[in-house]
Amino acid sequence: MNHRIDHRKLGLPHDQRMALLTNLQRQFIRHGYVHTTFGRAKELQRLAEKLITLSKEDSLAARRRARQVLVGHSSSNEGPEKMMLRKTETEKLQILTSLSMLTGEDLVKHLFDNIGPRYKTRNGGYTRLTKTGLRRGDGAQTAVLELVD
Numbered sequence: 001m002n003h004r005i006d007h008r009k010l011g012l013p014h015d016q017r018m019a020l021l022t023n024l025q026r027q028f029i030r031h032g033y034v035h036t037t038f039g040r041a042k043e044l045q046r047l048a049e050k051l052i053t054l055s056k057e058d059s060l061a062a063r064r065r066a067r068q069v070l071v072g073h074s075s076s077n078e079g080p081e082k083m084m085l086r087k088t089e090t091e092k093l094q095i096l097t098s099l100s101m102l103t104g105e106d107l108v109k110h111l112f113d114n115i116g117p118r119y120k121t122r123n124g125g126y127t128r129l130t131k132t133g134l135r136r137g138d139g140a141q142t143a144v145l146e147l148v149d
Contacts, residue, residue: 008043021047026070029107029115033146038131041143045127048145052126055116066111071104115147 010017024044028034029051034044051069054062119126125148132142 007046008039010039010043022069022072025051026104026107028145029070029111033144035132035142035144037135038141038143041129041145045129045145048127049124051111052115052119053124055111056120058112058116063108063112067104067108070107070111 010020012020020040021044024034024036024040025047028044028048034041036044047069051066054066128146128148130144130146132144134140135142
């Protein structure tokens with residue numbers, strides 16, 4: 001019996017597992033779906049449902065809690081003004097387009113402006129998990145986690 005088992009370990013140490021799940025959450029919020037192994041998708045589903053429930057209440061505290069997950073500790077990265085020094089125009093354009101991926105602030109905005117209001121009246125069950133067969137390389141069971149419309 002699996003009493004008091006809170007989460008899947010996914011065969012990874014804690015820090016690597018948290019980094020993997022954080023990146024999966026970011027990709028899920030950005031694209032609305034993610035294709036990964038079944039175990040990772042089941043674990044991601046738990047976390048994504050909590051994020052979407054959090055985004056239904058648009059408050060400063062909720063945004064800060066979502067920012068902890070989606071942005072992480074990127075505030076310690078060098079700012080855009082330091083990145084822009086001594087760069088060509090094409091490099092500046094590349095930096096500006098990738099800044100949203102670096103900071104993750106756009107993900108928080110997208111979560112609270114688009115995804116949260118979409119599920120305002122729904123009481124859970126925001127995601128759908130569909131098995132997609134075995135992976136060719138190692139035979140792992142794969143799945144697609146997507147938002148329900």
